[in-house]
Amino acid sequence: MEITGAQALLESLKKEGVDLIFGYPGGTVLPIYDALYAEKGIKHILVRHEQGAAHAADGYARATGKVGVCLATSGPGATNLVTGIANAYMDSIPMVAITGQVGTALLGKDSFQEADITGITQPISKHGYLVKKVEDLPRIIKEAFYIARSGRPGPVVVDIPKDIQLTKFNFSYPDNVDIASYRPTLKGHPNQISLAIKAITAAKKPVIYAGGGVIASGAAKELKELAEHCHIPVTTTLLGKGAFPETSRLSLGMLGMHGTAYANYAITDCDLLIAIGARFDDRVTGHIDHFAPNAKIIHIDVDPAEIGKNVRIDIPIVGDVKNVIKALLEKLSVKDEHKEWLDQIEEWKSKYPLSYKLDSGLIKPQQVIEQLYELTKDRETIIATEVGQHQMWAAMFYKYTKPRTFVSSGGLGTMGFGLPAAIGAQFGRPDAIVCNIAGDGSIQMNIQELTTAVNNKLPIKIIVLDNCFLGMVRQWQEIIHGGRYSSTNLCANPDLCKIAEAYGVAAMRCSSPAEIRSTLEAALAITDRPVLIDFIVAKEENVFPFVQPGQPINQMLID
Amino acid sequence: MKHTISVIVENKPGILSRVAGLFARRGFNIESLAVGVTEDPAISRMTISAEGDEQDLEQILKQLYKLIDTIKVFDLPHEKAIEVELALIKVSASDKTRAEITQIVDVFKAKIVDASESSIIIQIADESSKVASMEEMLRKYGVKELVRTGKIALLKGSAE
Numbered sequence: 053m054e055i056t057g058a059q060a061l062l063e064s065l066k067k068e069g070v071d072l073i074f075g076y077p078g079g080t081v082l083p084i085y086d087a088l089y090a091e092k093g094i095k096h097i098l099v100r101h102e103q104g105a106a107h108a109a110d111g112y113a114r115a116t117g118k119v120g121v122c123l124a125t126s127g128p129g130a131t132n133l134v135t136g137i138a139n140a141y142m143d144s145i146p147m148v149a150i151t152g153q154v155g156t157a158l159l160g161k162d163s164f165q166e167a168d169i170t171g172i173t174q175p176i177s178k179h180g181y182l183v184k185k186v187e188d189l190p191r192i193i194k195e196a197f198y199i200a201r202s203g204r205p206g207p208v209v210v211d212i213p214k215d216i217q218l219t220k221f222n223f224s225y226p227d228n229v230d231i232a233s234y235r236p237t238l239k240g241h242p243n244q245i246s247l248a249i250k251a252i253t254a255a256k257k258p259v260i261y262a263g264g265g266v267i268a269s270g271a272a273k274e275l276k277e278l279a280e281h282c283h284i285p286v287t288t289t290l291l292g293k294g295a296f297p298e299t300s301r302l303s304l305g306m307l308g309m310h311g312t313a314y315a316n317y318a319i320t321d322c323d324l325l326i327a328i329g330a331r332f333d334d335r336v337t338g339h340i341d342h343f344a345p346n347a348k349i350i351h352i353d354v355d356p357a358e359i360g361k362n363v364r365i366d367i368p369i370v371g372d373v374k375n376v377i378k379a380l381l382e383k384l385s386v387k388d389e390h391k392e393w394l395d396q397i398e399e400w401k402s403k404y405p406l407s408y409k410l411d412s413g414l415i416k417p418q419q420v421i422e423q424l425y426e427l428t429k430d431r432e433t434i435i436a437t438e439v440g441q442h443q444m445w446a447a448m449f450y451k452y453t454k455p456r457t458f459v460s461s462g463g464l465g466t467m468g469f470g471l472p473a474a475i476g477a478q479f480g481r482p483d484a485i486v487c488n489i490a491g492d493g494s495i496q497m498n499i500q501e502l503t504t505a506v507n508n509k510l511p512i513k514i515i516v517l518d519n520c521f522l523g524m525v526r527q528w529q530e531i532i533h534g535g536r537y538s539s540t541n542l543c544a545n546p547d548l549c550k551i552a553e554a555y556g557v558a559a560m561r562c563s564s565p566a567e568i569r570s571t572l573e574a575a576l577a578i579t580d581r582p583v584l585i586d587f588i589v590a591k592e593e594n595v596f597p598f599v600q601p602g603q604p605i606n607q608m609l610i611d
Numbered sequence: 612m613k614h615t616i617s618v619i620v621e622n623k624p625g626i627l628s629r630v631a632g633l634f635a636r637r638g639f640n641i642e643s644l645a646v647g648v649t650e651d652p653a654i655s656r657m658t659i660s661a662e663g664d665e666q667d668l669e670q671i672l673k674q675l676y677k678l679i680d681t682i683k684v685f686d687l688p689h690e691k692a693i694e695v696e697l698a699l700i701k702v703s704a705s706d707k708t709r710a711e712i713t714q715i716v717d718v719f720k721a722k723i724v725d726a727s728e729s730s731i732i733i734q735i736a737d738e739s740s741k742v743a744s745m746e747e748m749l750r751k752y753g754v755k756e757l758v759r760t761g762k763i764a765l766l767k768g769s770a771e
Contacts, residue, residue, distance in 0.1 A: 170625065174629055179679040233621050
């Protein structure tokens with residue numbers, strides 16, 4: 053069958069199970085958009101900025117586990133994807149970013165809207181292809197999806213010159229993919245598994261430290277079995293939220309810079325640390341020499357480059373997290389119920405709970421999150437956040453019990469991620485309540501995507517914790533820079549409700565603690581369009597606990 | 612400490628810049644880099660000389676291996692490898708000095724590959740230290756230009 057490169061791209065995408073892409077048209081993707089015009093099998097969602105397309109594809113991938121796809125034109129279209137690609141790379145999110153490129157005859161000549169996007173994205177993508185021959189296109193798409201979703205997932209860039217999109221050729225899609233130089237290790241080495249079993253059996257004070265890898269691997273069920281079977285408490289990273297039910301007595305919540313005191317104490321005191329699909333990020337470890345100083349460390353990860361990157365590992369196990377936990381469970385029989393250890397943890401929990409001080413006149417941001425949790429805990433709910441204080445409160449005061457329900461930019465820390473990511477998540481999970489918890493700074497970074505949400509009648513709840521500050525930076529200025537609030541006061545904000553209404557978004561404002569619940573209830577009742585709630589909250593509330601950068605994680609400011 | 616790293620890669624566009632970019636990002640300075648096809652024309656071999664401590668080295672080997680087009684990466688211990696580099700040295704030569712220079716060339720088992728009224732070009736293929744000492748000895752005659760390929764290396768048969 054002779055078809056054009058553009059048609060072949062769509063056929064290839066369908067073979068990979070893609071039925072939804074986020075994109076923005078332009079000169080060098082005209083042939084692809086022309087093919088999309090008549091395409092029934094793939095829905096194209098028009099965003100209003102290419103960055104929104106990348107984050108929406110990312111949010112879709114996080115909420116569903118499928119590969120997210122975004123599409124942009126060459127030059128500025130492609131460079132606008134860069135933040136979104138870097139974001140997906142840092143958090144190991146499977147994504148294929150397709151870009152148009154100037155025709156092959158114009159390549160390398162500084163042509164109009166030419167940018168070397170495969171070059172630009174080299175350090176921030178798992179792999180990249182510049183398609184030089186149309187005959188290579190089907191194989192490249194096959195490989196791109198395989199690379200994006202296998203091993204440690206990540207974004208792959210496919211750059212397609214315009215003439216390639218227009219060239220006709222005899223299309224056939226490969227059944228198999230074989231990349232001799234890319235063979236991820238999926239099964240843990242039996243010797244290492246035996247060593248881990250010995251260490252787990254001998255431990256008196258074990259802790260599991262679970263990261264986003266548990267969710268990527270689909271191993272939440274296995275993790276729960278491991279923890280319950282062996283009576284081991286579990287702390288998660290920000291990206292690990294949802295990997296283990298936070299309602300369980302074994303849950304320690306999050307660790308690290310804004311971790312719970314009891315998680316950080318448990319890490320500091322434990323004799324065995326089992327790191328699963330986590331990468332010992334500096335926001336997690338604090339001062340590296342004081343991180344789990346008394347523990348033997350088991351590290352399970354599919355990426356061998358993570359082993360020993362930041363800390364010394366006693367028992368490394370390279371493999372898919374789910375496979376490895378299953379292999380451990382087959383042979384583990386732990387008699388020890390770790391009563392003393394769990395009692396100690398209970399004591400820390402009751403002594404140092406997550407807390408904040410209520411105020412009768414002012415809304416405390418933590419209150420909003422707690423009440424949102426109460427109202428939505430029995431329904432399928434996905435929380436997507438921006439980056440900053442609100443993100444930490446959303447992580448701390450909402451209890452996540454299922455994987456793929458917390459969508460947040462962890463590694464890159466991208467403000468402006470949450471709204472487009474919520475859009476992607478709602479497309480992926482039309483049945484779920486999708487909330488975008490935002491700050492008044494972040495929400496303005498991709499606010500144009502309100503149109504995308506309205507046009508598609510997405511009932512996203514945009515919950516702005518509006519403190520008229522870039523709150524997290526202000527907090528650091530308060531604590532570390534002597535209260536010199538340099539460029540963090542946002543008192544010149546526009547009226548967010550008026551902006552929302554102009555876009556066709558339902559808007560509400562709430563500034564009284566007594567009305568939080570009724571306002572949230574009213575917002576949850578709106579199901580035919582997005583709703584934005586501007587919660588006017590205490591201006592200078594801080595996120596506690598707070599481990600200052602470079603400090604040991606057991607040395608926190610608690611309030 | 613100085614290391615010689617071999618990187619066996621698929622001979623595909625962009626791989627050289629991916630490898631070089633990794634060194635730059637991880638703060639490793641590349642001293643020399645030689646690339647060429649292997650016995651299989653679809654596969655290239657890069658030999659990279661770089662300096663760094665053991666932990667940095669381990670991380671860079673893993674990061675190199677993580678590149679999709681990388682087939683194999685290894686550090687070649689100096690005592691177990693044959694390491695050679697090629698240099699061309701253009702030296703000023705007059706009737707007075709030509710004989711002396713020719714003697715030096717013989718001592719180093721190098722080769723004169725071009726000669727003119729005022730200069731000669733010497734080709735030497737040897738260990739880096741030999742190349743350096745030959746350059747040192749030729750300096751007083753006036754080294755006009757010098758080009759080195761960068762080291763290439765193979766593990767000795769006895770070390771495999």
